[in-house]
Amino acid sequence: MTTVQHPAPTSEVNSGRADFPRGPYDSLGSYFAAYTQQITLAAHSVEPAALDRASAILLGAYTSHRRVFCCGNGGSAAIANHLQCDHLKGIRTGTDLSPRVTSLSSNVELLTAIANDIAYDDVFEYQLQSQAEAGDVLIAVSSSGRSLNIVRALTWARAHDVRTIALTGFDGGAARSLAEVSLHVDSANYGIIEDLHQAVMHALAQYIRQSRMTPDAILASMF
Secondary structure, eight states, X not given: OOOBOSSOOHHHXXXXXXXXXXXXXXXXXXXXXXXXXXXXXXXXXXXXXXXXHHHHHHHHHHHTTOEEEEEESTHHHHHHHXXXXXXXXXXXXXXXXXXXXXXXXXXXXXXXXXXXXXXXXXXXXXXXXXXXXXXXXXEEEESSSOOHHHHHHXXXXXXXXXXXXXXXXXXXHHHHHHSSEXXXXXOSOHHHHHHHHHHHHHHHHHHHHHHTSOHHHHHHSOO
């Protein structure tokens, strides 16, 4: 079997968004080197202006005691659940903020009840209908941007004046155009997209946290 030798092919490293991998690698070390190069390329595709808009929306919600909801499927559900932890507990640590954050992906009893009795496509929209109000925020995490339950949640949120942020990949799907702010990772590899969605989630939490701390408090704290 033909293998790809380290370093990765120049075309694979320099092409920006790529169908990675394009062939077999002979070792995990060479694969990891190419993988991390692709992460670096994809990270530069996330627009700084969009990051600034997203952080402003979230800080506005946290300072005005609005609720922030997040959702996703599969690996994106794990990111949504982790977001609740880092944005509720992490941002509160050492600041004057008390974020109100709920992951719509975290309650398996509620998710399966809605999916079983109504439809899986409704699992996030149904929860928003009961809990969200105008001025709240929805963060939708979807690599493809095409999952119908994500699209329905964003559509409902827009119609009810809930502000929206989407974390997307591939071509962004409907979620990219529906969201008020799209934090788009230009990659065609699920692992790279999800790694960067997690990084964006962490960066948002840490940036907002440090923005409410003094320089001395930042130096004395762990992030």
